[in-house]
Amino acid sequence: GAVVSQHPSRVICKSGTSVKIECRSLDFQATTMFWYRQFPKQSLMLMATSNEGSKATYEQGVEKDKFLINHASLTLSTLTVTSAHPEDSSFYICSARGSSHGTDYGYTFGSGTRLTVV
Amino acid sequence: QKEVEQNSGPLSVPEGAIASLNCTYSDRVSQSFFWYRQYSGKSPELIMSIYSNGDKEDGRFTAQLNKASQYVSLLIRDSQPSDSATYLCAVGGNMYSGGGADGLTFGKGTHLIIQP
Numbered sequence: 477g478a479v480v481s482q483h484p485s486r487v488i489c490k491s492g493t494s495v496k497i498e499c500r501s502l503d504f505q506a507t508t509m510f511w512y513r514q515f516p517k518q519s520l521m522l523m524a525t526s527n528e529g530s531k532a533t534y535e536q537g538v539e540k541d542k543f544l545i546n547h548a549s550l551t552l553s554t555l556t557v558t559s560a561h562p563e564d565s566s567f568y569i570c571s572a573r574g575s576s577h578g579t580d581y582g583y584t585f586g587s588g589t590r591l592t593v594v
Numbered sequence: 595q596k597e598v599e600q601n602s603g604p605l606s607v608p609e610g611a612i613a614s615l616n617c618t619y620s621d622r623v624s625q626s627f628f629w630y631r632q633y634s635g636k637s638p639e640l641i642m643s644i645y646s647n648g649d650k651e652d653g654r655f656t657a658q659l660n661k662a663s664q665y666v667s668l669l670i671r672d673s674q675p676s677d678s679a680t681y682l683c684a685v686g687g688n689m690y691s692g693g694g695a696d697g698l699t700f701g702k703g704t705h706l707i708i709q710p
Contacts (some may be wrong), residue, residue: 510697519682520638522697569637571697583628583698588637
């Protein structure tokens with residue numbers, strides 16, 4: 477089946493620094509990538525949607541200048557949290573929508589990145 | 595604002611019994627419905643997807659959809675301790691007609707505990 481590889485799985489950074497999270501689709505082309513954020517005991521909240529080669533579309537309340545998304549190829553999307561603050565500490569999960577050889581893989585989730593800003 | 599509502603639980607079910615999880619959604623034009631299982635600190639894992647009214651069975655799992663009532667449920671038969679997790683209901687658009695370019699709206703999840 478389809479796999480989305482997400483790295484790093486866990487990162488601790490200092491307040492004011494930037495952190496990059498990568499998601500790679502293995503064996504299929506991710507035409508659309510979704511980025512979610514999940515706070516403890518809360519649901520997954522969609523942050524933004526990106527299509528390969530296009531600018532990302534951000535959900536209301538999500539700062540596009542703080543959460544930079546790049547989807548330069550059909551197999552790689554990155555989320556950069558710029559000038560991170562403790563309130564950005566959360567579980568970030570990517571989800572790819574794509575297909576390969578005519579097989580639709582639906583929504584495939586990465587394994588998540590636990591970000592802690594100290 | 596699209597909303598997906600679930601009872602947060604915990605829902606405690608004896609081993610071997612049937613666990614019943616429920617979900618309601620607010621957006622009438624929703625077309626795709628998913629149940630995910632999430633263990634603590636892990637990413638969601640797809641259990642079932644359903645797109646048409648009625649029941650869909652896969653092994654010990656049965657998803658039920660009633661679009662008129664905007665209601666989705668998941669039944670887990672012969673519950674096992676390993677089924678203990680948080681179950682997330684997620685709702686989306688028409689996956690094969692543009693709606694697939696939209697992200698999913700998730701409920702907060704129901705914490706299920708299977709008691710040995």
